[in-house]
Amino acid sequence: MESIIRLYARWIREGKLPVNSDWNKDLGVTFTVQDPCQLVRKSLGDPVAEDLRFVVRSVVGEEHFIDMWPNKSNNYCCGGGGGFLQSGFTDHRREYGSLKLEQIRRTGADYCIAPCHNCHSQIHDLSEHSGDHFPVVHLWTLICLSLGMLGENEREYLGEDLKNVGL
């Protein structure tokens, strides 16, 4: 059993995945990142949270990453886990997620990176339903964007500011 997040970090360190943040130098788009409970607190702990930050910083630039607080193993669950997205308790799910939404708002970041499917669905819903409309993206999107190999149809979750970068 392995997480792709650890592999991304390893491949970047080994030079196999030559990402960089040049694309964001002038744009200055800021990002925060969600620590998925399933990945961090419930399985691989803080070391994988560090790997996650290493990947994010490498891809978007150190100065464009803003961490949430609390974070890593102490992070709040977004409310997408435990079957919440399927259970039909929609209002409760959004109420649960309001803590996460506030946490993201406090970072002031333009984007939230959600490297887990449940987190992505939940935070995307929180963003849209609240009217905040901050984009919520997968890590693979940004890695490919940084490497100049993100196709036109692979930009569904990017905001208007990044829709055409590197095309």
Place this chain on the structure above:
Amino acid sequence: MGEAAALLIEPKKSALVEKVRELLPDGGNLNMCLACGACASGCPATGMEGMDPRKFLRLAALGQEEAIRSTPWVWLCTMCRRCVHACPMEVDIPQLVYHCRQSWPREERPKGILGSCEKALSTPGNSAMGASSEDFRFVVEDVLEEVRESQPGQENLQVSIDRQGAHYFLNQNSREPVTEPDEMVPLWKILSLVGADWTYGSVGWAAENYCMFLADDEAWETVVRNKAKAVDDLGCKVWLNTE
């Protein structure tokens, strides 16, 4: 005052709580609570349905089995384990929640979770969205062909399904092949760039497992075993999660 007084009374025993204590290592520390409230203050589910983790545990300690079994709050706690992390005594409240979920008659558990688990059981790929292995293969091949034809530099992009002996068995959340297949492509490109030796499988390919959230141990185990067997049958070394 009311709470302190209640503690002095010999607590009633709840059969459910006793059973959970027997199942968990160190009894889940369920009787170690200091009532400090660290769990409740950092729980996003605090306050919903008039419940919070400390109150839930208190009710359990007082033998109020019916109260903890019947509250819909057990479906609002995501079993995220933040409370365990925050608790000075590592009291395992989410495990208690899990067993309360399990005490609900199966057909009364939330339909969406039940349906996702049933679908996973009924498809060889264990897709909670009910996607068949044929559809999965079709979508993957279709998307791959289009990328090769339309994206310069990706003419040789490779994706294999059921390739014997690959190092990584990559799973895939059903959401992508079913609703947004283009989202699979960036990961393929990354794996190709680094030269990873990977394959999808037509059996056990779906990443998700809602049977766990349904608290159906037997179904959960069936799904996990099917996936583990799929990895072994292909002679792959590592089950690789996309997250």
